[in-house]
Amino acid sequence: MALQDQDPQAERKRIIAGRNRALALVLLGLVVLFFFITIAKMG
Amino acid sequence: MSTAPAQPIPLPADWRDFLSLTKPRVMSLVIFTGLCGMLAAPVAVNPVIGFVAILCIAVGAGGSAALNQWWEADLDGLMKRTASRPLPAGRMERTSARDFGVALSVGSVLVMGLAVGWLAAAILAFSIFYYAVIYTIWLKPRTPQNIVIGGGAGAFPPMIGWIAATGEVTLMPVLLFAIIFFWTPPHFWALALFVETDYAKAGIPMMPVVAGHQSTRRQILVYSVLMLPISMAPFWLGVAGWLYGLSALLLSAAFLLLSLRVAVFRGGAADGDMRPEKRLFGFSVLYLFALFAMLVADRFLVG
Numbered sequence: 001m002a003l004q005d006q007d008p009q010a011e012r013k014r015i016i017a018g019r020n021r022a023l024a025l026v027l028l029g030l031v032v033l034f035f036f037i038t039i040a041k042m043g
Numbered sequence: 044m045s046t047a048p049a050q051p052i053p054l055p056a057d058w059r060d061f062l063s064l065t066k067p068r069v070m071s072l073v074i075f076t077g078l079c080g081m082l083a084a085p086v087a088v089n090p091v092i093g094f095v096a097i098l099c100i101a102v103g104a105g106g107s108a109a110l111n112q113w114w115e116a117d118l119d120g121l122m123k124r125t126a127s128r129p130l131p132a133g134r135m136e137r138t139s140a141r142d143f144g145v146a147l148s149v150g151s152v153l154v155m156g157l158a159v160g161w162l163a164a165a166i167l168a169f170s171i172f173y174y175a176v177i178y179t180i181w182l183k184p185r186t187p188q189n190i191v192i193g194g195g196a197g198a199f200p201p202m203i204g205w206i207a208a209t210g211e212v213t214l215m216p217v218l219l220f221a222i223i224f225f226w227t228p229p230h231f232w233a234l235a236l237f238v239e240t241d242y243a244k245a246g247i248p249m250m251p252v253v254a255g256h257q258s259t260r261r262q263i264l265v266y267s268v269l270m271l272p273i274s275m276a277p278f279w280l281g282v283a284g285w286l287y288g289l290s291a292l293l294l295s296a297a298f299l300l301l302s303l304r305v306a307v308f309r310g311g312a313a314d315g316d317m318r319p320e321k322r323l324f325g326f327s328v329l330y331l332f333a334l335f336a337m338l339v340a341d342r343f344l345v346g
Contacts, residue, residue, distance in 0.1 A: 008054065015057050022058035033095065037158045040091040 056135035063129060064112055064140055065105030065147070072331070073104040073200045079335035080201030080219055083283075083342045084208035092159055096207035099155035100200050103167045106147030107196070110175040113140040122241040144175070155207075163207040170199035184246075187253040190235075194227025195220075201335065215282045218273070225270050226331060229263040229302060233324040236260075236305075237317035260306040263323070267302035271295040274334060283338060284345030290337035294330050301326050 077100040081093055088096075112119065112130055120131030129135040148171045156164030178193030201219035206212060235242060235249040236259060242249040250259045274295045278288030301323040 008052070012052075012054055015055050019055070019058045019061075022061075033098075036091045037095060040089050041158070043089075 054134075056129060056139060060129035060134050061139075061143055064109040064135075064143060066108040066112075067105075069108060070101050070104050072328075073197070074101050075332065076219075076223065076335055077101070077200035077204040079339050080204030080216065081208045082204075082339045083201075083215070083219075083335075084205045085342075086208050088208045093208070095154065095158045096163065096204065099151040099159065099164075099167060100203050100207075102147050103151035103155075103171050104174075104200070106144045106149075106151060107171040107174040109140050109144030109147060110171075111144075111179045113137055113144055114175070114179050116140070118245045118247065121245040124238060124241055148175075159207045160210050162210060162212070163203050166199060166203050166206060170196055170203065173199070185248070187248045187250045189248070190231045190250070191228050194224050194231070197227055198223035214280065215277065218276050218280075218282070221273050221276075222270070222334065223331070225266055225273050226327065228266045229270075229298075230324065230327040230331075232259050232263050233305065233320045233327065236320040237324075264302045264306035267295075267299045271299060277338070284341045286345045287337050287341035290341075291334060294334055294337075298323075298326065298330050 074097060077097050081088060081096060112128060115125075116128075116130035116137055119125035119128050125131065130137060130140055148168075152164050152168045152171070155167050174193070174196035178189065178196050182189040182192055198220040201223065202216040205216040205219060232250050235251050236256060243252045250262065254262075271292075274291040275288065277283035278285070278291060301319070304319040305323050
């Protein structure tokens with residue numbers, strides 16, 4: 001929530017884009033994890 | 044017609060702030076002890092299931108750390124060591140930290156239960172409750188014994204690791220729990236002795252603040268003496284071999300000597316000289332890493 005001296009809109013977009021990328025990675029990781037758990041449980 | 048100056052819109056929290064809520068440095072010790080507990084167990088674990096178990100232990104620890112920071116945001120703002128955390132620094136809404144902590148906690152328990160086993164999941168759930176509620180909300184602000192009982196929270200990971208592998212509670216996971224439980228008070232009180240002013244400012248009844256330095260030093264020594272038989276117990280009871288036994292003896296003896304320096308023979312150190320305490324704190328971290336590493340080495344090398 002820190003205030004940005006220069007171009008707060010650009011900073012906001014950068015932070016949200018970073019969070020979106022991190023969330024996408026987590027979701028992708030969960031998909032891969034659940035896939036391997038399923039394979040391990042079947043084996 | 045005059046218009047009010049536009050209110051600056053606060054920036055959202057960065058993903059790094061969410062990561063820092065999980066206390067990654069503490070998590071590294073949790074991962075290590077959990078992994079050692081699992082590897083020391085006398086059964087082979089499917090690597091995928093083992094990975095999931097350790098991941099759940101780590102994420103559960105991260106969730107409880109986020110809940111801890113949500114609850115203690117005001118206190119953290121009063122201490123130099125914690126003032127730059129996302130909540131006291133004003134980089135994140137409190138509800139975001141709470142929701143993040145709950146999501147990580149619930150998610151880790153569910154995945155542990157579904158993929159690994161419900162006994163390990165139940166103990167993981169209890170460990171999160173223990174840290175977030177019993178320690179953070181109940182004991183920490185009320186009693187100087189907060190660290191003693193709260194230390195139980197950090198003692199769960201190797202127990203969960205072992206139970207994730209074997210599916211049952213036996214003597215060894217209880218001993219692993221006891222080792223960290225008795226290690227925690229001298230570890231944290233050594234730290235509290237040289238950051239006492241910070242804890243006092245936040246009104247947290249840490250032992251040095253309430254009982255004074257001399258009493259804290261004596262209690263450090265008492266726990267260090269107790270650690271010797273407790274760390275040796277796996278060897279004496281025949282659940283660990285000579286490599287672990289010898290390592291535990293040497294490491295615990297060194298720990299005891301450093302505690303003696305803190306409690307009795309301060310080597311001429313003046314009252315304000317905290318080098319013995321800093322040395323004990325530094326060694327206590329090394330002690331735990333080395334002891335658990337030797338437990339695993341013993342299992343694979345001695346059998």
